[in-house]
Amino acid sequence: xxxxxxxxxxxxxxxxxxLDGIDFEVRGGEVFCLLGPNGAGKTTTIEILExxxxxxGGTVRVLDMDPAAQPARLRERxxxxxxxxxxxxxxxxxxxxxxWRSYYTKPRPLGELLAVVELTAxxxxxxxxxxxxxxxxxxxxxxxAGDPDLIFLDEPTTGFDPESRRRxxxxxxxxxxxxxxVLLTTHYLDEVERLADRMAILQDGRIQxxxxxxxxxxxxxxxxxxxxxxxxxxxxxxLRPPACLDVSVxxxxxxxxxxxxxxxxRELLAWAAExxxxxxxxxxxATPTLEDAYLQLVxxxxx
Amino acid sequence: xxxMALNRQPLQWxxxxxxxRRTIRLAVSQALIEQRSFWRSAEYxxxxxxxxxxxxxxxxxxxxxGYLPGTHVEGQMIFVPSIIAxxxxxxxxxxxxxxxxxxxxxxxxxxxxxxxxxxxAYLSGVLGSTAATTLAITACTTVIGVLAFGAxxxxxxxxxxxxxxxxxxxxxxxxxxxxxxxxxxAESASPIANASYLPVAIMSGIFDPTFSVPGWLSVVVGLxxxxxxxxxxxxxxxxxxxxxxxxxxxLLAWSAAGCAFAAWRFRWN
Numbered sequence: 001x002x003x004x005x006x007x008x009x010x011x012x013x014x015x016x017x018x019l020d021g022i023d024f025e026v027r028g029g030e031v032f033c034l035l036g037p038n039g040a041g042k043t044t045t046i047e048i049l050e051x052x053x054x055x056x057g058g059t060v061r062v063l064d065m066d067p068a069a070q071p072a073r074l075r076e077r078x079x080x081x082x083x084x085x086x087x088x089x090x091x092x093x094x095x096x097x098x099x100w101r102s103y104y105t106k107p108r109p110l111g112e113l114l115a116v117v118e119l120t121a122x123x124x125x126x127x128x129x130x131x132x133x134x135x136x137x138x139x140x141x142x143x144x145a146g147d148p149d150l151i152f153l154d155e156p157t158t159g160f161d162p163e164s165r166r167r168x169x170x171x172x173x174x175x176x177x178x179x180x181x182v183l184l185t186t187h188y189l190d191e192v193e194r195l196a197d198r199m200a201i202l203q204d205g206r207i208q209x210x211x212x213x214x215x216x217x218x219x220x221x222x223x224x225x226x227x228x229x230x231x232x233x234x235x236x237x238x239l240r241p242p243a244c245l246d247v248s249v250x251x252x253x254x255x256x257x258x259x260x261x262x263x264x265x266r267e268l269l270a271w272a273a274e275x276x277x278x279x280x281x282x283x284x285x286a287t288p289t290l291e292d293a294y295l296q297l298v299x300x301x302x303x
Numbered sequence: 304x305x306x307m308a309l310n311r312q313p314l315q316w317x318x319x320x321x322x323x324r325r326t327i328r329l330a331v332s333q334a335l336i337e338q339r340s341f342w343r344s345a346e347y348x349x350x351x352x353x354x355x356x357x358x359x360x361x362x363x364x365x366x367x368x369g370y371l372p373g374t375h376v377e378g379q380m381i382f383v384p385s386i387i388a389x390x391x392x393x394x395x396x397x398x399x400x401x402x403x404x405x406x407x408x409x410x411x412x413x414x415x416x417x418x419x420x421x422x423x424a425y426l427s428g429v430l431g432s433t434a435a436t437t438l439a440i441t442a443c444t445t446v447i448g449v450l451a452f453g454a455x456x457x458x459x460x461x462x463x464x465x466x467x468x469x470x471x472x473x474x475x476x477x478x479x480x481x482x483x484x485x486x487x488x489a490e491s492a493s494p495i496a497n498a499s500y501l502p503v504a505i506m507s508g509i510f511d512p513t514f515s516v517p518g519w520l521s522v523v524v525g526l527x528x529x530x531x532x533x534x535x536x537x538x539x540x541x542x543x544x545x546x547x548x549x550x551x552x553x554l555l556a557w558s559a560a561g562c563a564f565a566a567w568r569f570r571w572n
Contacts, residue, residue, distance in 0.1 A: 050417070072419060080417040085410030090340045102332050103420040146419070 001028035002061075003150050003181040004049060009058035011044055011205075018044050020205035021058065026198075028149075031172065031182040033192040036202035037298060042185040043083065045202065046152055049183070050080055063150055076105060079143030079151040083158070087127040087138070094123040097141050104146030116178070117141045117171045133164025140171055151175060153184040157191060169194055189291045201297055208297050213290055220293035223257040226264055228280035230254040231272075242271045261285060326424045333420075333428025338435055351398055352440055355390035359383070359444055362510060363452050371512055376541050381512040383448035384464075384536035389509050390440040391471040391532065397496040399433050399479035404492035407483065413572040426480070433479075434472045441468060456539050464539030470554045471532045477561030478528075484568040503529045525549070528557040 004026035011019035018041045026032040034042050047053040049062050051071030060067060065074050087096060094110060101107035114120040117137040122130065130138065136156060143151055153172070157165045172195055175182055186192060192199055193213055200210035209219045230249045233239035241247035245264055247256045258264035265285070272280050342348050362382050371378055406412050415425060448454040456464055482499075486492035507530035508514040516524060524530050531550035537543065 052416075072421070075417070075419040082410075082413065082417065085414040087409070087414075088340060088406070088411050089409070090343050099336055100418065103329070103418040105419075142414070143417075 002026070003028045003063060004032075004183065005059075005061040006045075006049070007059050009045070009048065009060060010056045011041070011048065011053070012056045018205050019048075019056075022202065022205070022207045024200045024207055024210050026181060026183055028181050029176070029179050030197035031176055031184060031195050033196035033199040034183065034185045034202055035187065035189070035192055035199055035294065036185075037187065040202045041205045042202055043154060046154055046183070046185060050078065050152055051075070076146060077149050079146065079148035081136075081139045081143045081151070081153045081156055083154045085139075087135070089128060091127045092123075093119055093125050093127060093130070093138060096127060096138070097145060100142045100145035106147055107145055108147040113141045113144055116144060116174045118167060131164070133160055133167060136160070136164070136168055137171055140168075144175075148180070150181045150183070153182060155186055156184065157186070157188065165191075189289075189294055193290050201294065203298055214287075217288045217290050217293040220288065220296040221259075222288035222292040222296050223259055224261045224264075224288060225286040226256040226258065226261070226268065226284070227286070228254055228268075228283040231275075231277045231280070233275070233277075239275060242267045261287070326421055326427075329420060329424035330427035330431060333425055334431035334435065337429055337432030341432065341436060351394060351436065352443060354393055355386050355440055355444060356447060358389065358510065359386045359447055360451065362386070377454075378512060379448065379452040379454040380541040381537055382510075383444065383452060383454040384540050385509045385512065385533045386448075387441050387444050387536050388467075388471065388529065388533040389504060390444055391437050391468065392475050392500055392504065392529065394437040394440055395433050395472050395475035396479045396482065396500060397493065398436070399429070399476055400482035400486070400496050401489075401492040403429070403480065403483035404486045405489040407570065407572065408489035410572065412570075416571045430472070430476045433476055434469075437468065437472050454540060457541070460539035460542070463535055467532060467535035467539065470535070470551075470558065474528050474532070474554050474558040474561060477558055477565055480565035480569065481561050484565065484570055500529065503527050507533060509533055526553060528554055531557075 002025050007023045009019055009022045034045065036042050044053065048055045048060060049067055051067035051074050054068055062074060063077055067074050097110055097113055101110065114123055117140050119134065119137055119141060122134060127138065157168050160168065172182060184195065196213055198212050199216055201208045201216065209216050230252050234241065234249060234254060235252060245256050245258065245267055247254055256264055256268065268280065363379065370376065371381065445456065482496055483492060486495055503524065506516050506520065506524045509529065531553040534550045
C-alpha cells in the first residue's frame, strides 16, 4: 500500500518558487524521513500533504485522498505533530488527551496512548509542569488520539537533550510496531539513521536523492574506507601496497578508499599473504555514513 | 450523471443531519470543557464575577434611592439592569477576546486546527461556555439586585430580559472574536478591550443613570451597542414610555458586523 504519493509537486509564493517539481512516495507502515537544510521546503511540503496549504501544481495523494480537496476527511485519519504549538494553560495530561479523543470518531483508548508515549506515570500532572521532552511526547499522544493511519512529525526532537531524544525515538519506534506510517522531517542525521526505513533529501526545492538510508549513502559516491595498522615494511617504504588500490599511510595507519569493498579486501588479503604480513592488525571496514553522504550531496563534499 | 444524481439524492439529507448532530454534540462537549477550565482557574472566575457585583454594590449604596429626577422611575430599576449589561460585556467581550487571543498566542488554536473538530463546533462551544458564564453572572446580579435593592424584574418583561441576554452574548461575543483577531499579541487584547468599552459604558450611563452627554455625542452613543443592550434589559425591569426598536436594530447590526469581521479575519495562528 502506498500511503503518500507525490509527483511533480510545485509551490510558489509569488515569484519565489520553493518546490520545483518534487516526486516521492511513502509506503504504508514505514518511517520515511524528509531530510534537508533549513529553508529547503520541508515544512511547505508537509503542510501541503496535511491539507493546510494549496499547492501550485502537481499531484498529491495522501491515503488515497487529495488533501486540498478533502482536508476534513483526511484529518480523521492523520495525526500531526507541528514544529511548535502550545497546550491550554489549565489542562492536565490525561484530561487533555481525553479532550482530543473526543474530536475523533474512533479514538484510541487513553491507557494505550499514555503507554505508547511513556506518560502513564504523569497522567495527572499539569501540562505546564512537564519538561520539554515530556511535552513533546504529549504532542505525540495527541496526534495519536484518533488512531491515525499516518502521522506527520515535523522536527520532533529539535533542541532536546540526548535522554529526551532517545525516549522520543522509542515512542516513534513504538508507532512503527503498531503498523503506522510515519513521515518525519528532521535535520539530524543520527535520527534518520536510527529511525528511517527510507528517506529523501530535499534541497533547493528538489529531491536530490531518495531511497533506503544505505542506498542514499551509496548514491552520494562516498567511498568505503578500509584501514589497518600499517605493517613495518609498508611504513618503512620497503614494500609497496597493491598497485591496483589507492592506499595511503599516515601515523602508522594504512587507509584504502574504494568503491568496491569486496574486491579491495580480497586484493589486500592476498597481498598480505604474499608478503608474509600475517593478519592485518586492526583491519576495519567503514562504509560511508549518512553524514558523509549528506555533506557530499548538500555541500558538494567540502569536508 | 443522472444515475449518480439519483443515487446521491436520498443520501444527502441523513448525511447532513449526521454532520449537524455531530457538530452540536462536539460543541456541547467543548462548552463543558471550557467551563471546567474557567472554574478551575479560581482567581480568574472570582474576579470575572467580582467586578460587576462590586460595582453593583458600590453604585447601589451611593446612588440615592427613589425616583430619578424628572421621572417616575426608581434608580435601582435602571442601574441593576445596567450592571447586568456590564456583566455581559465583561464576560462576552473582554474575557472571550482576551481568552482567544491567549489561545492563539499559545498555539492552542493552531493545534486544534490539526484535528477533525469543525471550526464551527469549536467556536460555538467557546461561545456556549461564555453564555453559561454570562448567565451565572446575570443570575448573581439579579439576586443581589432583588435582595439588596428591591429591584424585581417584572414578569411581563422576561422576554426583554431573556432576548437581551441572548442578543447581548451573540453581539459582544462576536465582537470579542473580532477583537481577538485585531490584537497583535495576547497581552494587548485586554487593554484594547478595556479601552474600547469603558468610555462607551460611562457615556452610556451604565455606572450613573443620570449621566448626561451633549446631544451629538448621545447620537453617537445611541449607535453603539452598549446603551442599546442596557436599554433593552432595563425594559425587563420597568416599562419604557418610549420603547423603540432602534436598540434591537443596533444590536443586530453590531452582531452582524462582529460575525462578518470575525469570519473574515479569524486566524488560527
